[in-house]
Amino acid sequence: MSIIQIEHLKKSFGENLVLKDISMDVNKGEVVTIIGASGSGKSTFLRCINLLETPTGGKILYKGENVLEGGYNLPNYRTHLGMVFQSFNLFNNMNVLQNCMSGQTTVLGRKEAEARKVALENLEKVGMDRFIDAKPAQLSGGQKQRVAIARALSMDPEVMLFDEPTSALDPEMVGDVLSIMKNLAESGLTMVVVTHEMAFAKEVSDRVIFMDQGLIAEEGTPEDLFVRPKEARTKEFLRRVL
Numbered sequence: 105m106s107i108i109q110i111e112h113l114k115k116s117f118g119e120n121l122v123l124k125d126i127s128m129d130v131n132k133g134e135v136v137t138i139i140g141a142s143g144s145g146k147s148t149f150l151r152c153i154n155l156l157e158t159p160t161g162g163k164i165l166y167k168g169e170n171v172l173e174g175g176y177n178l179p180n181y182r183t184h185l186g187m188v189f190q191s192f193n194l195f196n197n198m199n200v201l202q203n204c205m206s207g208q209t210t211v212l213g214r215k216e217a218e219a220r221k222v223a224l225e226n227l228e229k230v231g232m233d234r235f236i237d238a239k240p241a242q243l244s245g246g247q248k249q250r251v252a253i254a255r256a257l258s259m260d261p262e263v264m265l266f267d268e269p270t271s272a273l274d275p276e277m278v279g280d281v282l283s284i285m286k287n288l289a290e291s292g293l294t295m296v297v298v299t300h301e302m303a304f305a306k307e308v309s310d311r312v313i314f315m316d317q318g319l320i321a322e323e324g325t326p327e328d329l330f331v332r333p334k335e336a337r338t339k340e341f342l343r344r345v346l
């Protein structure tokens with residue numbers, strides 16, 4: 105079952121057509137990874153999916169309804185999507201627990217006690233439940249990213265979007281975050297992951313999408329993409345990164 109269907113999505117910044125014509129579906133329980141060179145439009149694509157950027161054209165269907173049509177309840181749509189950024193984007197003035205509770209109380213209207221319980225469950229999942237009183241500034245990059253994941257999960261998203269979640273981390277932190285993501289994938293969470301971690305993409309994805317210059321150049325199973333790529337552009341990219 106498709107949760108999100110993207111049809112002929114386009115996005116330009118002024119004259120710069122960054123997403124030229126992107127169509128893809130996200131099915132329930134699926135892990136889709138997006139790979140591609142820097143500047144190919146991967147972040148813009150994720151940001152269009154959760155409407156941090158307004159697409160210039162095309163459709164985004166959520167459970168069959170086009171969220172870009174006038175009158176659609178956008179705040180409601182957004183609460184179904186969790187996002188984890190390269191740069192963590194935690195609230196620096198709040199401690200770890202507050203970071204994981206605030207969206208729940210303000211956006212979802214949960215009571216404090218329930219929000220706290222959900223936050224603690226998710227912090228435990230990412231191994232950060234011992235740090236509830238810490239402020240982001242006291243944490244390592246890897247710890248911050250684990251909190252950011254717990255914060256997003258606490259909103260019970262239907263789909264989690266990850267934009268290069270390990271790119272800003274020191275090498276020794278990367279493995280922890282990837283293994284948490286792998287656990288989430290195995291638990292059946294629907295995930296769209298932009299990553300440069302090719303081993304992760306190979307091992308965890310159901311489907312890999314290779315983006316090049318604002319288009320999906322090739323997509324398929326990890327086997328298709330990494331073992332028998334068809335397109336010259338895919339082969340060339342893999343030659344550079346593997």
Ligand code: ADP
Nearest residue numbers: 117120122140141142143144145146147148149
């Ligand atoms: P990737 O994530 O694959 O590296 P991006 O989506 O960040 O690629 O960027 C694709 C192109 O879109 C780049 O040329 C970038 O300069 C441009 N771009 C991204 N965001 C903006 C923005 N807010 N304003 C203008 N141009 C942008």
Ligand code: MG
Nearest residue numbers: 146147148268
């Ligand atoms: Mg990017």
